[in-house]
Amino acid sequence: MLLVVAAFIVAFVLLLYMISPLISPKPLKLNGAHVVVTGGSSGIGKCIAMECYKHGAFITLVARDEHKLVQAKKEVEKCAINDKQVVLCISVDVSKDYNQVESVIKQAQEKLGPVDMLVNCAGMSISGKFEEVEVDRFKKLMEVNYLGSVYPTRAVVTTMKERRMGRIMFVSSQAGQIGLFGYTAYSPSKFALRGLAEALQMEMKPYNIYVTVAYPPDTDTPGFAEENKTKPLETRLISETSGVCQPEQVAKVVVKDAVQGNFTSSFGPDGYMLSALTCGMSPVTSITEGLQQIVTMGLFRTIALFYLGSFDSIVRRCMIQREQSKAADKRE
Ligand SMILES: NC(=O)C1=CN([C@@H]2O[C@H](COP(=O)(O)OP(=O)(O)OC[C@H]3O[C@@H](n4cnc5c(N)ncnc54)[C@H](OP(=O)(O)O)[C@@H]3O)[C@@H](O)[C@H]2O)C=CC1
Numbered sequence: 001m002l003l004v005v006a007a008f009i010v011a012f013v014l015l016l017y018m019i020s021p022l023i024s025p026k027p028l029k030l031n032g033a034h035v036v037v038t039g040g041s042s043g044i045g046k047c048i049a050m051e052c053y054k055h056g057a058f059i060t061l062v063a064r065d066e067h068k069l070v071q072a073k074k075e076v077e078k079c080a081i082n083d084k085q086v087v088l089c090i091s092v093d094v095s096k097d098y099n100q101v102e103s104v105i106k107q108a109q110e111k112l113g114p115v116d117m118l119v120n121c122a123g124m125s126i127s128g129k130f131e132e133v134e135v136d137r138f139k140k141l142m143e144v145n146y147l148g149s150v151y152p153t154r155a156v157v158t159t160m161k162e163r164r165m166g167r168i169m170f171v172s173s174q175a176g177q178i179g180l181f182g183y184t185a186y187s188p189s190k191f192a193l194r195g196l197a198e199a200l201q202m203e204m205k206p207y208n209i210y211v212t213v214a215y216p217p218d219t220d221t222p223g224f225a226e227e228n229k230t231k232p233l234e235t236r237l238i239s240e241t242s243g244v245c246q247p248e249q250v251a252k253v254v255v256k257d258a259v260q261g262n263f264t265s266s267f268g269p270d271g272y273m274l275s276a277l278t279c280g281m282s283p284v285t286s287i288t289e290g291l292q293q294i295v296t297m298g299l300f301r302t303i304a305l306f307y308l309g310s311f312d313s314i315v316r317r318c319m320i321q322r323e324q325s326k327a328a329d330k331r332e
């Protein structure tokens with residue numbers, strides 16, 4: 001009898017342990033909130049700012065080029081839902097000097113109040129074969145994509161912890177979930193954000209601060225157009241698997257996930273599968289999410305093997321084609 005009771009108690013405690021991390025946080029109210037968007041002057045970042053503005057937020061746009069910032073400010077202002085809303089522009093390089101980043105964030109907080117949500121979207125991509133990418137580009141991408149997210153985050157967390165509230169978003173990429181041909185410099189800088197986010201979330205959760213990592217596929221932006229100018233054929237063919245989406249759609253999804261406090265934000269069916277497959281030890285934010293991961297893991301891994309096979313064959317085909325055309329050139 002005693003044994004049965006003890007077994008029940010143990011089972012109950014285990015169940016509580018399993019369920020406790022699954023409890024969803026309370027959604028953030030965007031109306032009246034101060035949202036800082038780095039990389040807010042273009043592409044995905046600009047659309048995230050517009051999406052938040054449509055929900056009544058106050059916005060600080062952070063980027064380097066002042067002209068682009070002013071243009072973006074005008075576009076964001078068109079999305080206003082009341083006449084109290086304000087868009088502030090700050091020109092700074094988020095990847096260079098921490099003190100500078102800290103001081104501009106301070107300025108923004110003085111003008112628009114404490115930051116409720118930080119969106120780390122400033123970033124860039126360089127693609128190319130490993131041995132053809134200039135060595136200093138590896139450092140550059142880590143600086144912009146990784147340190148450029150660490151610095152603004154570091155500048156806001158103290159106040160967030162004091163206020164016992166906040167949201168921090170990191171814009172990674174599907175190339176931050178899977179390493180692809182041509183992304184030897186880019187992928188690591190996006191994988192790094194995941195590690196940062198996991199560690200940070202564990203520290204921040206008791207303070208009611210929730211971290212979101214967004215993994216968009218190729219998205220139709222000025223940055224994407226720039227990247228395409230030098231993208232290897234292999235990278236293009238492999239990326240086409242998950243298609244190109246519009247920044248407005250991406251913005252809608254990621255803002256919703258951040259508001260809800262979801263740790264992972266993915267886009268489209270491939271994005272969904274990739275996220276379930278690569279969930280690892282990442283935090284779970286709802287019971288459905290946890291159950292879906294448990295049930296689909298084996299199936300998605302099976303599907304993934306077919307994808308990997310097709311990527312390998314793309315790489316092989318491109319190599320053979322290149323060798324043939326080289327040989328033909330020699331003959332001429
Ligand atoms: N488009 C895509 O296919 C995908 C993009 N992503 C990621 O989304 C993010 C946004 O991409 P996207 O919208 O395409 O890019 P864009 O090139 O269109 O916009 C990038 C933004 O970041 C700013 N920025 C770049 N470097 C710095 C810096 N050092 N300091 C401050 N601001 C900076 C730019 O302004 P300025 O140059 O004036 O500083 C600009 O506002 C990036 O992190 C990218 O890696 C992820 C998946 C897919």
Ligand SMILES: CCCCCCCCCCCCCCCC(=O)[C@@H](N)CO
Nearest residue numbers: 125173174175217218239242270273304
């Ligand atoms: C079950 C398994 C499913 C597997 C699906 C795999 C799909 C892989 C596609 C990867 C696309 C990478 C896009 C990178 C976008 C990016 O970050 C740059 N464009 C930035 O400018």
